[in-house]
Amino acid sequence: MGKRTQRLAALIRKETTQLLRDRRTLTIIMTLPLIELFLFAYAVRLTVDHLPTVVADMSMDPQSRSFVNALVNSNYFDITGYVASQADVVRAIDEGRAKAGLVIPPDFATRVERGNAEALVILDGSDSFSVSSGYSAAVAVGQDRALGLAAEQARRLGIELKITPIVASVQLLYNPSLNDLIFIMPGLVAMLLQILTVLTTAQAVVKEYELGTIEGLLATPARPLELVVGKLAPNMLLMLVNLGFTTLVGVFWFGVPFQGDPWLFAWLSVLFVASGLALGLLVSSIARTQREAQQVSAMISLVSMLLTGFIYPRGPMPAAIRLVGNLIPLTYFIRIARGIITKGIGLSFMWTDAVALVIYGVVILGFAAMTTKKRLG
């Protein structure tokens, strides 16, 4: 065995021993993605329905009651109570008893007959998820009722109206049942892996500086590159195992369909984890203590959550903000993960993202190596 190999093996063995001996961190690393997956599968909903709704029906006639029924039947509104006036509706929303309110004026039925009836839907604007689903549901129900009534009036006049001359028929590719988990799972797995990879790598390196073990290592014949590889290799393996395990749980436990090529996913995951390690190394060259490393990693996580397309679409963002998102490897890998897991597409559709990951990893690694070298001086 050559000395170089012996050194590298010793460094990897040391890091592995330390990694496996730190049970608490290991437990967090392995269970956090699973916990998040369970939360998203069983608790978190991105679309809001069954909004608690109060009704001030001042008309109290068959017309108003059938409009209320139509709203309830849409499944977006649950009537939790009846009140007397618009002011009472607002108070109910103020007090948090309701997210939505419906005000039907006293002359509703007569105005329906005249063809200019108005019903007021009041929504809790402090909760944007409720507003967006409540708003579209209310508008849709209102139009549907209006068209129905118009057709009925026309029929009474003896005219057969084709009430919907144009129907936009929508086909949802990849996720026909609009299952949130199918949308969330690939991004979630990728995001958590990036957070954990960056954090553990940065911590592992900064720890050596903080505890003072680094100088002993540097004063040995071990070359800087060997130190870095020795540090990263075990972490990389751990994160790949973690990524694989979480994906398997997502696919087999939660039934998220895996449409594409698992091997392609595995290879690109290696690239992704590598670029995460490089980013972690860069963090470690900025942060001086484990606490600072945690804070910088937390900032990267926050930016990742918002700007990589994990939940919020990147399309409407200003170009400058999109560029910031481009600085995070997750941006590329989320497209890759969704492409392979959800859409089942091949490398030819996403080679640009793969190449971006490679370039990213190399550039950041070089940058990190440069800054790390200067650390003692």
Add this chain to the structure above:
Amino acid sequence: MSDAQGQSWPAIVARDLVKEYKTAGGVLSSARQRGPAAVDGVSLTVARGETFGLIGPDGAGKTTLTRVLLGLLARTAGESRVFGYDSMTEPYAIRERVGYIAQRFALPADMTVMENLRFFADVQGVGRADQRRRIPELLEFAGLTKFTKLLAGRLSGGMKKKLALACSLIHEPQLVLLDEPTLGIDPVSRREFWSLLGNLRAEKGLTIFVCTPYMDEAERCNRVGLLYNGRLVTCDTPAVIKQAAPGHLLEFTPSDFVPAQRLVAGLAGVLELQTYGMMLHAFVDDPLARRPQIEAALTAQGIFCIGIREIEPRMEEAFISLITREARKGI
């Protein structure tokens, strides 16, 4: 450089060695400004087999000098060689031949004593057969044979230092660089540590380069270099350095410290006055003549003078005297 060539070189050679740290210049400043030199033109030679002590107050540049020798820091100017290998261009040749205990050095705490020794043996490229021989030897030497399965973090401060020494010796280096190796450990452990070093020096002819703030440790060295503000103020045997203190030394405890200090410093024949706890150390030209004069002057001010006697200057007095003179020069 070939090893044969290396044999003829002393263990350590430094010539006009300078290390300046870059101070962070403001964003607007065009060039990075040079800071004060941490090591300012140091020239020294440490012969093979010698025990060399580098002393000096905190911030004198001891750690910086040691790191530059090992190539852990880039030097600004001058020359630095270990066994003839240049610190900057051949650092790995140096690191294969020396053991090093850094001042803030800690061993991986979550690995056992045995794992630590194996790790450093492997990183230093020690073969399996040599490891089987060396590791039990070093464990025995450091008194750690019973603790091989204990995590390094669980060892006492003194035992940690002994383990660090054992790890730094695993590849049978010809030179060890020890940067304040006994900092923060109890006096008994310090004594044990130094007796280990003594054995190494006697049995293996190991060259020892040690930075220390402790004068009793400095006295154990063959030669001592005094570093102050990055400059080597003096470099000689402890016996010669002790002579550096001016004149003869009178020690006494005045009953009223501050006025006594002011008074004695101004007396004729008092070359230098140092404080030593509750005592004053007065360096005088003629102890027989000055002793009654000092006593008389103090008594005249109503100050008692307890236990006045002449003592041999130690390293500590010489050290303070040299530093004080150097500091005055600097102003």
